[in-house]
Amino acid sequence: GSFVAERREAPLPNGLAGHAPVTHRALMAPVIGFVVPNFSDVFGTRMFHAIEGRASEHGHSVVFKRTYGRREVEDGAISRFVNMGVRGLIVFPIHGEFYNDALLRIVLNGFPVVLVDRYLKGIAVNSVGIDNQAACRALTMTLVEGGHREIGFFSLPRERTSSIEDRRRGFGSALREASLPYDRSNFLMTLTCTLPGEILESSIEADRKRVNDYLHAHPEMTGFVACEYPLAVILEQVLIARGRPDLVANITCFDAMDSPLEPVRFTHVRQDEQRIGATAVDLLTGHASNPHRTPRVDVPFEIVHKG
Numbered sequence: 639g640s641f642v643a644e645r646r647e648a649p650l651p652n653g654l655a656g657h658a659p660v661t662h663r664a665l666m667a668p669v670i671g672f673v674v675p676n677f678s679d680v681f682g683t684r685m686f687h688a689i690e691g692r693a694s695e696h697g698h699s700v701v702f703k704r705t706y707g708r709r710e711v712e713d714g715a716i717s718r719f720v721n722m723g724v725r726g727l728i729v730f731p732i733h734g735e736f737y738n739d740a741l742l743r744i745v746l747n748g749f750p751v752v753l754v755d756r757y758l759k760g761i762a763v764n765s766v767g768i769d770n771q772a773a774c775r776a777l778t779m780t781l782v783e784g785g786h787r788e789i790g791f792f793s794l795p796r797e798r799t800s801s802i803e804d805r806r807r808g809f810g811s812a813l814r815e816a817s818l819p820y821d822r823s824n825f826l827m828t829l830t831c832t833l834p835g836e837i838l839e840s841s842i843e844a845d846r847k848r849v850n851d852y853l854h855a856h857p858e859m860t861g862f863v864a865c866e867y868p869l870a871v872i873l874e875q876v877l878i879a880r881g882r883p884d885l886v887a888n889i890t891c892f893d894a895m896d897s898p899l900e901p902v903r904f905t906h907v908r909q910d911e912q913r914i915g916a917t918a919v920d921l922l923t924g925h926a927s928n929p930h931r932t933p934r935v936d937v938p939f940e941i942v943h944k945g
Contacts, residue, residue: 668697668698668699668725669698669699669700669701669722669723669724669725670689670693670698670699670700670701670724670725670726670727670728670919670922671700671701671702671703671715671716671719671720671724671726671727671728672686672689672700672701672702672703672727672728672729673702673703673705673712673715673716673719673727673728673729673730674686674702674703674704674705674729674730675704675705675706675707675712675730675732675733676704676705676706676707677704679895680866680867680868680893680894680895681867681892681893681909681911682730682911683911684911684912684915685754685911685912685914685915686702686915687912687915688911688912688913688914688915688916688919689728689915689916689918689919691915691916692915692916692919692920693919696919696923698725698919698923701719701722701724703715703718703719705732707732707733707833708732709732709738712729712731712732712738712740712741713738713739713740713741716729716738716740716741716744717740720744720749725750725922725923726749726750726751726752726922726923726925727744727749727750727751727752727922728751728752728753728754728918728919728922729741729751729752729753729754730753730754730755730756731753731755731756731758733794733797733799733802733833737758737761742758742761745758745761745762745763746761750922750925751763751764751922752764752765752766752918752921752922752925753765753766754766754767754914754915754918755767755801755914756799756800756801757800757934758800759800762932763932764921764922764925764932764933764934764935765934765935766914766917766918766921766934766935766937767801767909767914767935767936767937768907768909768910768914768936768937768938768939769804769936769939770800770801770804770805770808771804771805771807771808771811772808772939773805773808773892773907773939774804774805774806774807774808774809774812774863774892774907775808775809775811775812776808776907776939776941777808777863777890777891777892777905777906777907777941778808778809778812778813778863778890779812779816780890780905780941780943781861781862781863781888781890782812782813782816782818782861784861784888786860786861786888787818787819787860788818788819788856788858788859788860788861789809789813789818789824789859789860789861789862789863790824790825790826790852790856790859790861790862790863791806791809791824791825791826791827791863791865792826792827792829792849792862792863792864792865792869792873793805793806793825793826793827793829793864793865793866793869794827794829794830794832794833794865794866795827795828795830796827802827802865805865805892806825806827809824809863823856826848826849826852828848829845829848829849829869829872830844830845831844831845831868831869831872832866832868832869842872845869845872846872846875846876849872849873849876850876850879850880853876853877853880860885860888861888861890862885862888862889862890863890863891864889864890864891864892864904865891865892866891866892866893867891867892867893867894867895867904867906869891870889870890870891870894870903870904870906873889874886874889874904877889887944889904889905890904890905890906891904891905891906891907892906892907892909893906893907893908893909894906894908894942896908896942901944901945902942902943902944902945903944904944905941905942905943905944906941906942907939907940907941907942908939908940908941908942909937909939910937910938910939910940913937913938914937917935917937921933921935
């Protein structure tokens with residue numbers, strides 16, 4: 639849940655005004671801030687549980703704010719949490735090309751920050767997640783080893799989002815290593831329904847049309863890599879509607895609705911959310927003793943095969 643911390647001296651008062659240097663008096667506050675676009679049972683919920691649990695082990699509470707993918711909400715949450723005196727921030731950045739000004743400012747001022755799932759290129763900041771390039775390469779290789787020669791990649795617009803860009807690179811490296819076709823025809827990267835705030839029937843239907851148009855233009859595709867689980871579900875729906883249920887078994891994706899009560903729906907990359915969340919807290923609480931150490935920690939992933 640959310641907790642209201644006792645206000646201490648604000649390290650960057652008035653919304654980080656004046657680019658003031660960070661004072662570390664606020665680091666004594668036993669509160670950690672968590673800023674996240676959204677979370678669900680597919681990805682995010684287990685990570686949040688791990689963050690809260692590990693923070694409790696360190697004697698800290700957690701305040702969190704969902705940004706719904708809106709930059710102004712993310713900016714406001716970061717500023718408010720810093721000003722209320724949190725010890726540090728764990729941030730799951732929103733999808734997009736540009737860095738958040740408030741986030742960039744506190745990082746450059748040395749405030750304790752750990753990013754999850756993504757990293758800031760060229761900026762020294764703690765981050766934790768899986769090696770998305772290696773994971774997507776491994777996922778794509780399951781299709782290559784299954785005999786597929788024409789494989790499509792489905793994602794949100796990359797917009798320099800590190801996780802999507804790394805997955806695209808991993809996909810490409812697998813195809814190149816196998817000497818398989820690799821050009822623009824392999825990609826559909828205009829899907830939007832999984833963006834926070836876009837999970838609407840209208841955006842889902844628009845993505846179904848985009849996928850259907852792509853498959854109509856590229857009937858040679860027999861294997862599929864979806865960057866997110868909901869995109870895999872849309873692929874499944876469209877393939878069935880097109881009379882190709884035989885291709886559904888060739889859908890792969892990142893993350894899934896794992897349940898011991900149901901068979902695995904798609905071969906997928908399973909991220910160790912518990913380890914990601916716990917590691918993020920450990921990095922954050924260790925920042926005060928070693929503020930100049932800004933590691934990028936890759937947590938192991940697992941390929942889970944369709945049941």
